[in-house]
Amino acid sequence: MAETQRAQDLRRLRTPRSAAVAGIVFAVLFATSLVLLRTALPADPFDETPWVGSGEMRIKAALLLAPFAGIAFLWFIGVIRDRLGDLEDRFFATVFLGSGLLFLAMGFVSMGVAGGVLAIARHSGSSANEIVCFGREIMLQINHVYALRMAAVFMISLGTIWLRTGLMPRWLVVTTYLLALGLLVIVDFSLWSTLAFPAWVLLVSVYILVTGRRASAAGNGSFRSAPASWRRSRR
Numbered sequence: 001m002a003e004t005q006r007a008q009d010l011r012r013l014r015t016p017r018s019a020a021v022a023g024i025v026f027a028v029l030f031a032t033s034l035v036l037l038r039t040a041l042p043a044d045p046f047d048e049t050p051w052v053g054s055g056e057m058r059i060k061a062a063l064l065l066a067p068f069a070g071i072a073f074l075w076f077i078g079v080i081r082d083r084l085g086d087l088e089d090r091f092f093a094t095v096f097l098g099s100g101l102l103f104l105a106m107g108f109v110s111m112g113v114a115g116g117v118l119a120i121a122r123h124s125g126s127s128a129n130e131i132v133c134f135g136r137e138i139m140l141q142i143n144h145v146y147a148l149r150m151a152a153v154f155m156i157s158l159g160t161i162w163l164r165t166g167l168m169p170r171w172l173v174v175t176t177y178l179l180a181l182g183l184l185v186i187v188d189f190s191l192w193s194t195l196a197f198p199a200w201v202l203l204v205s206v207y208i209l210v211t212g213r214r215a216s217a218a219g220n221g222s223f224r225s226a227p228a229s230w231r232r233s234r235r
Helices: 002-009 017-039 056-087 090-165 170-185 191-217
Strands: none
Touching (some): 017 090, 017 191, 056 191
């Protein structure tokens, strides 16, 4: 009897609608961090100009924003999983979560390398140019080769889930596949390639917010509420 009363007193934990804002926060903070970091780096890695000293404030700002971007990305993953609900498949969910966490870990490692480069340059001056260049190349390799590949796998697995469940519209699924394919194939150190992923997260988050508000205005207060076309059975 006591357990029944306690169960009645407890309320089911629901994801707040505002959690969808996490993707927008991640996109803004992560993109800002990338822009600040890349604009502090010269085009020529062996440039003799003291780029670490002149761009120190931008690097510090990027390092400050990066952890908050990572926290927001974890919330974004939670929002996506909440949207999936009972439609979540173990195989695709494992790839989806694994690639997302690997992307986040590589991003943190890259920023850690940037912080180490900044510290070495500050204390060693021009005598550590080779170490600074080495750290710069490691940071770019992690970001553009490995982290972007994990972001592409994250997008492909999520796009496949959306395609099979009908949870998202076809235009968004096609956009996801095209961007992911580009991240898999393109191998360069362009800033625009790294900004493609936060731009995609921004697009998905805005779509979730807009459709969530429409469903709420229709009278369903649940965060998981969705148009009727989303609730189709799994193919």
